[in-house]
Amino acid sequence: MPDSQGTTLHPRPVLAGAAGASAAAEANSPAVEFRDIDIAYGKFVAVRDFSLSIRKGSFVTLLGPSGCGKTTILRSIAGLVDISGGQIMIDGRRVDDVPIYKRNIGLVFQSYALFPHKNVFDNVAFGLKYRNVPKPEIARKVGKALEMVRLPGSEKKLPSQLSGGQQQRIALARAIVFEPQVLLLDEPLSALDANMREEMRVEIKKIQKETGITAIFVTHDQEEALSMSDRIVVMNAGAVEQIGTPEEVYEAPATAFVADFLGKANMLAGTVRGSDRKTAVVVLGTGQTINVACPRPLADGSKVTVVVRPQKFSVGAGASANRLTGRVVSASYLGGSAIYEIDIGGKASLRANAPITGRVLREGETVDLGFDAEGCVLLDEGGQRIS
Amino acid sequence: MRETRRKQEGRWAWRLTGFVTVCVYIFMFAPIVATVILSFNASMFGGFPMTGFSLQWYGKLMANEAVLAAFRTSLWIALVTAIVTTAIGVTTAFALVRFDFRGKQALSTLVILPALVPETILGVGLLVLIKAVDQPRTMLLLVLGHILLAVPYVVLIAQARMIGIRRVYEEAALSLGASRFSSFREITLPLLIPAVVGGALLAFTISFDNTSASLFWRPAGVETMPTQILSMLKISISPEINALGTVMILVTVGIPLIGGLVLQSLTKLRRRGEPKEETQ
Numbered sequence: 001m002p003d004s005q006g007t008t009l010h011p012r013p014v015l016a017g018a019a020g021a022s023a024a025a026e027a028n029s030p031a032v033e034f035r036d037i038d039i040a041y042g043k044f045v046a047v048r049d050f051s052l053s054i055r056k057g058s059f060v061t062l063l064g065p066s067g068c069g070k071t072t073i074l075r076s077i078a079g080l081v082d083i084s085g086g087q088i089m090i091d092g093r094r095v096d097d098v099p100i101y102k103r104n105i106g107l108v109f110q111s112y113a114l115f116p117h118k119n120v121f122d123n124v125a126f127g128l129k130y131r132n133v134p135k136p137e138i139a140r141k142v143g144k145a146l147e148m149v150r151l152p153g154s155e156k157k158l159p160s161q162l163s164g165g166q167q168q169r170i171a172l173a174r175a176i177v178f179e180p181q182v183l184l185l186d187e188p189l190s191a192l193d194a195n196m197r198e199e200m201r202v203e204i205k206k207i208q209k210e211t212g213i214t215a216i217f218v219t220h221d222q223e224e225a226l227s228m229s230d231r232i233v234v235m236n237a238g239a240v241e242q243i244g245t246p247e248e249v250y251e252a253p254a255t256a257f258v259a260d261f262l263g264k265a266n267m268l269a270g271t272v273r274g275s276d277r278k279t280a281v282v283v284l285g286t287g288q289t290i291n292v293a294c295p296r297p298l299a300d301g302s303k304v305t306v307v308v309r310p311q312k313f314s315v316g317a318g319a320s321a322n323r324l325t326g327r328v329v330s331a332s333y334l335g336g337s338a339i340y341e342i343d344i345g346g347k348a349s350l351r352a353n354a355p356i357t358g359r360v361l362r363e364g365e366t367v368d369l370g371f372d373a374e375g376c377v378l379l380d381e382g383g384q385r386i387s
Numbered sequence: 388m389r390e391t392r393r394k395q396e397g398r399w400a401w402r403l404t405g406f407v408t409v410c411v412y413i414f415m416f417a418p419i420v421a422t423v424i425l426s427f428n429a430s431m432f433g434g435f436p437m438t439g440f441s442l443q444w445y446g447k448l449m450a451n452e453a454v455l456a457a458f459r460t461s462l463w464i465a466l467v468t469a470i471v472t473t474a475i476g477v478t479t480a481f482a483l484v485r486f487d488f489r490g491k492q493a494l495s496t497l498v499i500l501p502a503l504v505p506e507t508i509l510g511v512g513l514l515v516l517i518k519a520v521d522q523p524r525t526m527l528l529l530v531l532g533h534i535l536l537a538v539p540y541v542v543l544i545a546q547a548r549m550i551g552i553r554r555v556y557e558e559a560a561l562s563l564g565a566s567r568f569s570s571f572r573e574i575t576l577p578l579l580i581p582a583v584v585g586g587a588l589l590a591f592t593i594s595f596d597n598t599s600a601s602l603f604w605r606p607a608g609v610e611t612m613p614t615q616i617l618s619m620l621k622i623s624i625s626p627e628i629n630a631l632g633t634v635m636i637l638v639t640v641g642i643p644l645i646g647g648l649v650l651q652s653l654t655k656l657r658r659r660g661e662p663k664e665e666t667q
Contacts, residue, residue, distance in 0.1 A: 126563045
C-alpha cells in the first residue's frame with residue numbers, strides 16, 4: 001500500500017495544522033498561503049480553521065461536495081468574501097484588507113461572465129486597460145492571449161455569437177492576459193457539455209503549464225480533480241479531509257469521506273481477530289473472514305472498516321488472498337469493462353469494476369470476488385485511516 | 388361520446404373567451420378611436436354624426452395661445468421629471484438589489500408607496516404641507532410632485548432589470564481591476580440601458596398625462612395640457628378638445644412607441660452588423 005506523506009491520520013483540527021506544516025516545508029515562497037482561515041456568514045460557519053500553502057506554478061484543486069466551503073475559499077482569495085479570522089497571503093503579501101480590484105488575480109467563473117455588451121477584444125482587454133497598458137501593447141497582448149486559447153481573429157465577435165466552450169476560452173484569456181499572480185477557476189467546466197468538458201480540461205492544464213501560472217481550481221468532479229491537479233485538497237463541511245497528490249488521495253484515502261467521495265469505494269464493516277505488524281485478520285459483518293494489510297498491530301475485537309476500490313476486485317477465478325462469494329444483482333456493460341453490483345449478504349451490495357475476459361456475468365449468477373490484502377485500506381471506528 | 392362532448396365544451400369555452408376579449412378591447416379603445424375620428428369632424432358640435440372631413444380644429448388649436456403655452460409647460464415638466472426620476476430610480480434600484488443594509492425592506496416599500504396612495508390624497512397632502520411651511524405654489528413644486536409620482540414606477544422597472552443582471556459581471560470587472568464606480572459605469576449601467584430608457588419614457592408619460600395632482604399643485608395662472616383641457620371643457624364641448632385629445636394621445640402613446648422601436652433597432656443593428664464583420 002503506498003503511503004501518503006505526512007498528511008495522514010489525525011483528528012480534524014490537527015490535520016489542518018499538520019497539512020499547513022507539511023506544505024510549508026515544501027514551498028520556499030508560497031504563491032498563496034492560508035493561515036487558520038475562518039469564514040462565517042452570520043452564525044453559519046462556512047469554513048473552519050483552514051490552512052494551506054500553495055507552491056508557485058502548481059495546480060491545486062479544492063474538491064468536495066456542494067456546500068463544503070471550496071468556493072467560499074476561492075472567493076476569499078479574490079476578495080469577494082470577507083474572512084472572519086486568520087490571514088491570506090499572496091506572494092508573501094497579506095491581502096486581507098486589499099480590495100478585490102487591487103489584488104491582481106485572474107478569475108474564471110462557471111457561467112463565463114463575459115460582458116455581453118462588449119466584443120471579445122474589449123472583454124479580454126478589460127484588465128489591461130485598468131492597468132494603464134499602452135494601446136499597441138494591449139492589442140499585442142490580446143492577440144497573443146487569443147492565440148493561446150486557440151481563438152485568434154475572434155476579436156470583433158460578441159459573446160452571444162460564441163459557443164459555451166468558446167466563451168469559456170475567452171474568459172480564460174481575459175483572466176490570464178494581464179499575468180495575474182494567481183488564476184482562480186470556479187467550476188469552469190460545469191456549464192459545458194461532456195465532450196467539451198474533456199477538451200477544456202486538457203486545454204486549461206496545457207495553458208497553465210505553458211504560462212507557469214499558479215492555479216487554484218474548484219470542482220465537485222473527482223475525475224477533473226484527479227486528471228488535472230498537482231495536489232488535491234479534499235474538503236467536507238467547511239474543513240479539510242485530506243491534502244495530497246491525486247494518487248495519494250485516491251489510493252490512500254485518509255478518511256471514510258474521502259474514500260467514498262473519490263470513486264465510491266466499497267466499505268466493509270468488520271471486527272479485528274488477530275493481527276501482527278503487517279496484516280490483520282478481519283471478520284466481516286457478513287460473516288466472511290479476510291486478511292488485510294495493516295501497518296501496525298490492532299487490538300482484537302476493535303471495529304474497523306475495510307475500504308476496497310471497485311477496480312481492486314477480480315471477478316471470477318483468480319489467485320487472490322481474499323475471496324468473497326456473492327450473487328450478481330446487476331451488471332452494466334461498459335465495453336472494455338463491466339460494473340457489477342454483487343450481494344454478499346450485507347446491507348449494501350458491493351461494486352466491482354472488472355475488465356471483461358470472456359463473457360459478461362448475468363443477474364442472479366453466483367460469483368467469486370477476489371482481492372489482495374494490499375489492495376485495501378483500513379479505517380478505524382472514527383473513519384480515519386489506520387497507519 | 389364523452390370525448391366529443393368534452394371537445395364541444397372546449398370549443399364553446401374558446402368562443403366565449405374570444406367574445407369577452409373582443410368586448411374588453413372595444414371597451415378600452417372605442418373612446419380613443421371616437422376622439423380621434425371626431426377631431427376631423429367638420430361639424431360645430433363635438434359629437435356624432437360626422438358631417439364632413441376637416442382639419443379646422445387643428446388649425447384653431449395652433450392659433451390658441453393658451454393651448455400652446457400649456458403644451459410647452461407640460462413638455463418641459465415631463466422632460467425634467469423624466470431625467471431626474473430616471474437618475475433617482477436607477478440608483479435606488481441598484482442600491483436595493485445589490486446591497487444589504489438596515490431598513491432595506493422598509494425603504495423598498497416606502498419608495499413604491501406613492502404609487503399606491505390615491506393621487507388626490509397625495510395632491511392634497513403636498514398642498515397642505517406647503518401651506519403649513521408657508522411656501523407659495525411654484526413650478527418647482529409641480530415638478531417635484533411629478534417626480535414623486537413617477538419614481539415608484541421607474542424604481543420597479545429598474546429593479547426588475549437589475550435583478551436580471553447577474554452579479555458575476557460586476558465581480559468579473561472588479562477582479563480585472565475596475566473600481567466599484569468604474570464597474571458600474573462600464574458594466575452595470577450599459578446592461579441597464581433598456582430599463583433606463585423604458586423608465587424615462589414612462590416617467591415622461593406619467594408626468595405629461597397627470598391631471599388630478601397637477602390641479603392641486605400648479606401655480607396660479609399656469610396650465611398643463613390636461614388641466615387646460617379640463618378648463619376648456621368647463622366652457623363648452625368644442626370639437627377643438629377632440630383635436631387636443633388626439634395630440635395628447637399621439638404624444639403619450641407615440642413617444643414610448645418610438646423609444647421602444649429605436650431601442651429595438653439599435654440592438655438589431657448591432658447583431659446584424661456582426662456576421663458581416665466575420666466574413667470580411
